[in-house]
Every structure is written in C-alpha cells, then in structure tokens.
Amino acid sequence: MENKYPMSSVPNYKDVLSAHERIKKQILKTPVLSSSSINKITGASLFFKCENFQKVGAFKFRGASNAVLQLSNEQKIKGVATHSSGNHAAALALAAKKSGVKAYVVMPENAPEIKKKAVKSYGAEITFCKPTLEARENTLQELIKQTGAVFIHPYDNAQIVSGQATAAFELLQEYKDLDIVMAPVGGGGLISGTAIAAKAFNSKIKVFAAEPEMADDAYRSFKSGILLPSVNPNTIADGLRTSLSELTFKIISDKVDNILTVSEESIINAMRLIWERMKIIIEASSAVPLAAVLEHPLIFKDKKTGIILSGGNVDLENLPF
Amino acid sequence: MENKYPMSSVPNYKDVLSAHERIKKQILKTPVLSSSSINKITGASLFFKCENFQKVGAFKFRGASNAVLQLSNEQKIKGVATHSSGNHAAALALAAKKSGVKAYVVMPENAPEIKKKAVKSYGAEITFCKPTLEARENTLQELIKQTGAVFIHPYDNAQIVSGQATAAFELLQEYKDLDIVMAPVGGGGLISGTAIAAKAFNSKIKVFAAEPEMADDAYRSFKSGILLPSVNPNTIADGLRTSLSELTFKIISDKVDNILTVSEESIINAMRLIWERMKIIIEASSAVPLAAVLEHPLIFKDKKTGIILSGGNVDLENLPF
Numbered sequence: 001m002e003n004k005y006p007m008s009s010v011p012n013y014k015d016v017l018s019a020h021e022r023i024k025k026q027i028l029k030t031p032v033l034s035s036s037s038i039n040k041i042t043g044a045s046l047f048f049k050c051e052n053f054q055k056v057g058a059f060k061f062r063g064a065s066n067a068v069l070q071l072s073n074e075q076k077i078k079g080v081a082t083h084s085s086g087n088h089a090a091a092l093a094l095a096a097k098k099s100g101v102k103a104y105v106v107m108p109e110n111a112p113e114i115k116k117k118a119v120k121s122y123g124a125e126i127t128f129c130k131p132t133l134e135a136r137e138n139t140l141q142e143l144i145k146q147t148g149a150v151f152i153h154p155y156d157n158a159q160i161v162s163g164q165a166t167a168a169f170e171l172l173q174e175y176k177d178l179d180i181v182m183a184p185v186g187g188g189g190l191i192s193g194t195a196i197a198a199k200a201f202n203s204k205i206k207v208f209a210a211e212p213e214m215a216d217d218a219y220r221s222f223k224s225g226i227l228l229p230s231v232n233p234n235t236i237a238d239g240l241r242t243s244l245s246e247l248t249f250k251i252i253s254d255k256v257d258n259i260l261t262v263s264e265e266s267i268i269n270a271m272r273l274i275w276e277r278m279k280i281i282i283e284a285s286s287a288v289p290l291a292a293v294l295e296h297p298l299i300f301k302d303k304k305t306g307i308i309l310s311g312g313n314v315d316l317e318n319l320p321f
Numbered sequence: 322m323e324n325k326y327p328m329s330s331v332p333n334y335k336d337v338l339s340a341h342e343r344i345k346k347q348i349l350k351t352p353v354l355s356s357s358s359i360n361k362i363t364g365a366s367l368f369f370k371c372e373n374f375q376k377v378g379a380f381k382f383r384g385a386s387n388a389v390l391q392l393s394n395e396q397k398i399k400g401v402a403t404h405s406s407g408n409h410a411a412a413l414a415l416a417a418k419k420s421g422v423k424a425y426v427v428m429p430e431n432a433p434e435i436k437k438k439a440v441k442s443y444g445a446e447i448t449f450c451k452p453t454l455e456a457r458e459n460t461l462q463e464l465i466k467q468t469g470a471v472f473i474h475p476y477d478n479a480q481i482v483s484g485q486a487t488a489a490f491e492l493l494q495e496y497k498d499l500d501i502v503m504a505p506v507g508g509g510g511l512i513s514g515t516a517i518a519a520k521a522f523n524s525k526i527k528v529f530a531a532e533p534e535m536a537d538d539a540y541r542s543f544k545s546g547i548l549l550p551s552v553n554p555n556t557i558a559d560g561l562r563t564s565l566s567e568l569t570f571k572i573i574s575d576k577v578d579n580i581l582t583v584s585e586e587s588i589i590n591a592m593r594l595i596w597e598r599m600k601i602i603i604e605a606s607s608a609v610p611l612a613a614v615l616e617h618p619l620i621f622k623d624k625k626t627g628i629i630l631s632g633g634n635v636d637l638e639n640l641p642f
Contacts, residue, residue: 031352052600053599053600057600272637275602275637276637278374279373279374279378279601279602279603279633280600280601280602281596281600281601281602282600312600316593316596316597316640316642317642319637319640321637321638
C-alpha cells in the first residue's frame with residue numbers, strides 16, 4: 001500500500017501519556033465495574049474497564065482519535081481512509097467528523113446493515129467492494145490514489161496502538177495495585193497498547209492476552225516466534241478473527257507474559273455471565289478474558305486482575321443464547 | 322391478613338432521609354448515566370438512575386432493606402414473609418440474609434426457574450402454591466400462622482415506600498436542577514417514594530408516572546379518583562401488572578402530576594434503544610418512562626428529566642427482539 005500511514009517505530013510509555021493528553025477531552029473516561037457474584041464464582045478479584053460504554057461502543061475510538069488528532073493541516077484537507085467492517089470504521093468516521101475531516105471507508109457489500117448504518121450515521125463516505133481481502137485492498141488503494149486520503153490501519157499503526165493503550169492507562173490510574181492485566185487479542189492493537197501501558201506502570205504486573213481457540217494465530221505466533229496468519233477463523237468473537245501485524249507481533253513478543261486460549265463454549269458462558277450478573281451489554285470478543293478466568297481459575301485465584309472489556313456492539317437479533 | 326405489617330401513616334421526607342441513613346451501607350449507590358445519542362433522538366436531556374445495577378438487579382432491595390433493618394429483636398427471631406414471583410421476593414430474601422433473619426417466600430409453582438433459583442440462592446425458604454392470588458394469600462396466611470413471621474408487603478407498606486424513595490433522593494443529590502422526575506408505576510411503591518422525595522426536595526419538580534396502556538389501572542384510578550384494580554394486564558412490562566394499594570394510591574393522588582400511558586410497541590422500542598445505545602441491560606418495566614418520552618416528546622423537549630431505571634432482570638432466552 002503505497003500511501004500507507006508512515007509509522008514503524010514501536011510506541012513507548014511517553015507516547016501513551018501524550019496520547020492520553022491529546023484525546024482525553026474527546027473520549028469518555030469509562031467506568032471500572034466489579035461484580036461480587038462473578039468474583040464469588042471465579043474466586044478471583046476482577047476489575048472490568050468498560051470500553052463497551054466508550055463512544056461508538058468500543059475502545060477503537062481511542063486509537064482513531066489519537067491518529068486523527070495528529071494529522072497535518074494538509075492531511076486534514078485530504079481526509080482519512082480505512083477498510084473495515086467493524087468498530088474501527090465507525091471509530092475513524094466519528095473521530096474524523098469531530099475534527100471536520102472527511103473519512104472514506106471501504107466495506108464489503110455483504111457487511112451487516114447495522115454496521116453500514118452506523119458508519120454512515122457518522123458521516124463517512126462508504127465505498128462497497130466484493131467481500132474478499134484482495135477486493136478490499138484494491139478498492140482502498142484506488143480510493144487513496146484518487147483522494148490522497150491518509151490510510152489509518154486498524155492496528156498496524158503506532159498512533160493507533162498508543163491510543164488503545166490509554167484504556168489500560170486509565171484503569172491503572174484508578175486501580176494501582178493490580179497483579180494482572182488482561183485484554184483480548186485479534187489484530188493485537190489493544191493488547192499491545194495494554195502491555196506497553198501496564199509494564200511501564202509496574203514491570204511486575206503480568207500481562208495476559210486472551211484468544212479464542214478457533215482463531216489462535218496470536219497464540220501460535222507467540223509460541224513459535226514466527227508471525228503466523230489467522231486461518232479460517234470461525235469464532236463467535238468476530239472482532240478477533242484478524243491476524244497480528246508486524247508491529248503488534250513485535251510488541252506482544254516483547255511484553256506479553258502469556259496468551260490463554262479459550263473454547264467457544266467458555267466465551268458464550270462468560271458473555272452470559274457478564275450480561276446476567278453485571279447487567280451490561282458486551283460483544284462476544286469482550287467476554288474472552290473472563291472465559292480465560294473460567295478456564296484457568298488457579299492463575300487468577302486471590303489475584304487482582306484488570307480486564308479490558310473491548311466493546312458492546314452486538315446484533316440483538318442474533319444472540320448466542 | 323391478620324398479621325399484616327402494621328403500617329398506615331403516609332411516609333414523609335424525614336422518613337426518606339432516615340431510610341437512606343439506615344440502608345446506605347447495605348445498598349449500592351447506583352450510577353446516573355446519560356446518552357448523547359438518546360438525547361439527540363428525543364430532543365430531551367435524560368438522566369438515568371441505574372437501579373438495574375442495584376443488588377438483586379432492582380430498586381426493590383432498597384425498600385426490603387429498610388423494612389428488615391427496622392425489625393425488633395423479637396421479629397428478627399421469627400423472620401419475614403412475602404408472596405411474590407418477582408424482584409421483591411429476591412430483595413427480601415437478600416435483605417433478610419444480611420441481617421441473619423429467616424425469609425419465607427410463597428411462590429406460584431409455575432414461576433420461572435430462574436426466579437426460583439435466585440430466591441433460593443439468597444437462602445429463602447420457598448413454599449410453592451397454585452398460581453392464583455387466592456392460593457398465594459391463603460398459603461402465606463397459613464405460613465405466618467405457623468411461623469409468626471412478619472409479612473412485608475411489596476408496596477402497601479410505608480417502610481418499603483420510604484426505602485424505594487431513596488433512589489430519587491440519591492438522583493437529586495447528584496443532579497439538583499432536574500425539571501422532571503419520572504418512574505414506572507406498577508403497584509406504586511417506586512413512584513410513591515419518588516414523588517415524596519422529589520416534591521420535598523423542590524416542589525417545582527414535575528413528577529410523572531409512566532404506565533403501559535395494557536395495564537393502566539393507575540391511570541384510570543388517577544383520573545377517576547377511585548382506586549381501580551388491574552384487569553387482565555397483558556403487558557411485556559411484567560413488573561407493572563400489579564394493582565395500586567390504598568397507600569400508594571393516596572400518595573400518587575396527592576403528589577404525582579400526571580400519568581403517561583404508552584403502547585407495547587413504544588416499550589419495546591425504548592428497551593431496545595437503551596440496550597443498543599447505552600449498552601446496559603434493563604427489563605421491559607424499566608423502559609416504560611423512556612417510552613413515554615418517545616410518545617410525548619413535547620413535554621420533555623429541552624427539559625432535564627431524571628428517570629429511575631427500575632431493574633435489569635430479564636430472561637435472555639425470551640427477548641422481544
């Protein structure tokens with residue numbers, strides 16, 4: 001991708017602090033919730049950072065805001081572009097709108113109506129393409145050639161990673177004595193940022209990624225030391241079907257202590273537990289860390305664990321229970 | 322009911338203040354949430370007091386706590402009793418458990434398994450009966466005769482009303498300049514308490530009750546000045562199918578400014594709006610006030626309105642969308 005947003009160096013804690021200063025007026029400082037009944041069931045002590053309450057319903061608004069707020073004036077005139085059928089597209093569209101910047105989004109023509117509607121409602125210009133990765137990339141490349149818009153990759157981008165890191169940063173400002181911090185891993189933007197923030201805050205904090213067994217590319221990459229792609233990921237946690245990037249794989253290899261994989265059944269159990277006991281709506285991807293607590297209770301017993309709930313965008317007509 | 326909990330006088334603001342002092346260590350001070358997108362859709366400015374996050378998932382724990390914490394030592398030994406298949410039974414069971422008091426609950430044998438389980442999990446002793454009001458009352462009367470337990474009515478009880486009032490009291494402590502306060506009306510315990518708290522805080526605040534058209538006994542009673550029963554209530558808002566009592570009808574007649582009735586369609590739309598936009602789980606009864614805002618937008622335009630979200634206990638396998 002010729003016009004790829006120039007970004008290669010790995011972000012550090014200073015970048016996270018700057019990101020937080022930059023975006024804090026635009027994002028929501030989401031609450032941290034606990035559930036005595038879930039703690040009783042798991043024997044753990046869990047602190048949930050509720051990014052399901054974030055604008056556009058996901059942590060993605062943090063990274064997108066951080067990237068858009070660093071555009072030059074010239075870049076602002078040309079706009080931003082991405083391909084995504086998920087939360088990143090909506091987040092980029094809203095962040096762009098708030099800065100008066102045009103957003104171009106390439107979406108597969110078979111994307112759910114609800115997602116098309118959300119992205120459109122934030123004022124983005126959508127270009128539809130055939131539902132293949134090749135079509136997406138070609139369509140985006142063509143669009144960028146025509147418009148000169150800046151490509152904002154959903155996670156292979158240091159500004160995005162620094163922005164996503166601010167969720168864990170806020171969590172640790174509020175709960176300074178956590179033993180473990182855990183986030184789900186898909187493309188790796190959230191867990192990379194989480195690991196940078198947590199290890200810099202206190203190098204003794206253990207950082208775990210939680211991943212569906214059915215989309216375990218991060219686990220296989222982490223264990224083998226080679227960046228391996230996601231192959232036919234078939235998990236209900238639709239936000240976690242993507243593959244790691246060079247950038248996120250490097251950060252995860254350096255800073256994440258372990259990756260815990262979980263079954264689909266555990267994900268659904270965990271999702272249901274959070275809905276029923278905490279009375280909050282989370283998407284399946286958000287349930288993956290609690291699924292890891294359910295499957296590996298001894299790791300978390302009597303430990304204080306912070307969990308990033310990544311988002312709350314679900315199709316109410318298509319629930320797993 | 323011979324052993325009916327002795328209560329006749331209408332509670333006042335001093336009772337609400339005492340109730341709050343009494344129960345505040347035992348209840349959760351629930352958060353107040355707003356949604357910019359719901360405000361945009363409605364043209365209103367809404368502040369939702371989230372009693373769906375309250376212990377046992379409903380405001381009912383406030384009143385039950387207030388009643389149990391005022392038992393004499395002799396009454397504590399004998400225990401408390403009620404008949405209910407809803408949130409009051411669970412609330413009374415937990416409040417009793419926290420005071421080391423035995424709770425007896427009469428439930429219809431066809432009550433949903435999930436409700437039986439919840440009440441049992443708080444340690445109450447359940448007596449099942451045929452699913453008629455007569456069977457419930459007879460079974461309860463028999464139980465009280467045998468045990469000497471104190472009957473705690475779900476709303477025809479001044480201590481219960483004073484306890485429910487503390488939700489609006491907390492809301493107004495946090496948002497002092499509300500123009501309107503609204504709560505759903507079923508048996509009337511919540512709206513009675515809400516009206517007492519709001520009118521004493523500032524007599525200029527308008528207090529509205531919201532009620533399903535399909536269970537409009539409070540509306541008909543309010544308009545006619547005669548306490549009329551609920552007849553074949555057939556609403557999705559299952560918490561609002563009960564009739565007013567003498568006590569709650571008196572308070573509502575004195576202090577509530579108006580009762581707004583809403584269609585089933587509006588209730589489901591409002592419920593869905595809160596789930597999708599606020600990412601929180603509420604039961605249908607909680608959606609009735611927002612349904613009133615949707616049906617009567619001019620009343621709420623540019624006004625600051627506080628809404629009590631009464632509870633969040635839903636059967637995930639039986640959703641209306």
